[in-house]
Amino acid sequence: MDIFYDLLPYLIGLLIIGIVYLIIYVVREGVKEKDWYLQSFLSKEDTVSQFFFLFSVFFLGITISAFNKDLGDPLSWRTILLFTSIVGVVIAYYFKVIYTLTVSLIGLAAWWGLQAAEWAQGKDIKGAALFTGLLFIVTIFYLLGRAHEKEIKFKRVSIVYSMLGLIPITGALSTLSTGFGLKILEEITKGSSFFSSWEITFFLFVFIAFIIGLLIYTLNKKLIFKQEALIICLLTLLFVIIALLPEQTIFLKTQDYFLYYRDVDLSKIGIFWATILKYFSFN
């Protein structure tokens, strides 16, 4: 589980890069004259109101934390994060404020990652389960982005979901296909199965059910191409396989003069995974 905490700064960094990319994309790229309404700010009033709603959500979280401290910490900070994120999503949907939505969705994903790490404490559950759970969440975001595309008032919401789905998946696959990423894959497959924790198992099955449900919905409404749906199915399958993998020896090891093991070259399994991950990251 330590590997998860070691990876957390990189995951957060990826998310921040994703948000910046989202902002740049929405503001500058692909916004043609007829699509002007897809800009992040439509008017001065919209600019100001988006920021103030975002502040209100942040202050809500801080206020609950302060009252929590005054009352002797009855709630964990993860619960406060979850509650604040849910309120943020509700506000974002009601008022169509995309920055609050972005931050709230990231908050929800962060809650799951942190809470799952808490559930895995003491049970030595492999990090692959948490990694897969997060990938399921961003896949759900991508499908929700497609599902929201129909109505004009949800177009900007759709872009937020799509970007929050696309960028982490692309980033994760690209990272995993590198030497560093393969090393991470080797580490996160160490440990016991996620079935040791009923909470993690429950959520992973719920996520899979959501993905299947959203795929069926978007295919029925013709909001997604068949090839796209197939790729999402294959990706989901890949993520499931990663979660169920036994410990992998991706790198051949040798003992050096100081009796430390160091990686020499890819094993057969390592070559297999490198090929699969390179294929998915390029496609």
Add this chain to the structure above:
Amino acid sequence: MENQTIVEYIQRSLTQGKSKEEIYKELLSQGCSIDVIQDAFDQIVTKEEKEDTQKRTIRIIVTIGAILVGVGIFSFIAANWQEMTKIMKVLIIVIAMIASYTGGWFLREKWHYEKTGEALLLLGAIIYGAGIFLIAQMFHIRGNWPDGFILWMMGTIVMAFAAESFSLFYLAIPVGIAAIIGYPSGILKAFGGYNPFLLTSSFLLLVATIVTFIAGWLMKKRIPPELKEFY
């Protein structure tokens, strides 16, 4: 027709709202050549540019002068700040703030100097914010520094609604960001045993949540009707 007469005729016609094409047609029908007409138009443009340059120069000199006077006043106050009594300091801050707001309002609403008026309203809000921290320092008020930014943000929001000034809303945004950044860094230290909320009123945070939510809601209601379909 003499050149000067043509220039005056063109100026009169432009003031009456006639287009360039109409003026050209009229002068051509009176026997003027295209070169003469074009020359007259060029003279008018050159004259206007000179006047604009003069006005701009005067504006720059006056602005520099105002800044230097302002710097002089601030230098005088700063040099004598330690010797002033607390009452005097508070009075200077309050009077400067009220003078800025009042001047800004008069300039904008009564004399229609919108940009200068907005600038003074902004100055008033900045003096308000600076005043919060100065008064806290003068009276040794113990508190978390993000609280000062929250108070500054809330006061600026209220003033922005009262004065209908977007520049004040735009000021409130980075001030709010400063307040928000301040709290998590304190909360992170909580893992080391430090209580980030020891000196903070929880009710101030609750009020900040409510004020920012209401501000966002009220601004949302003001969105132009033609954009309503996107919400």
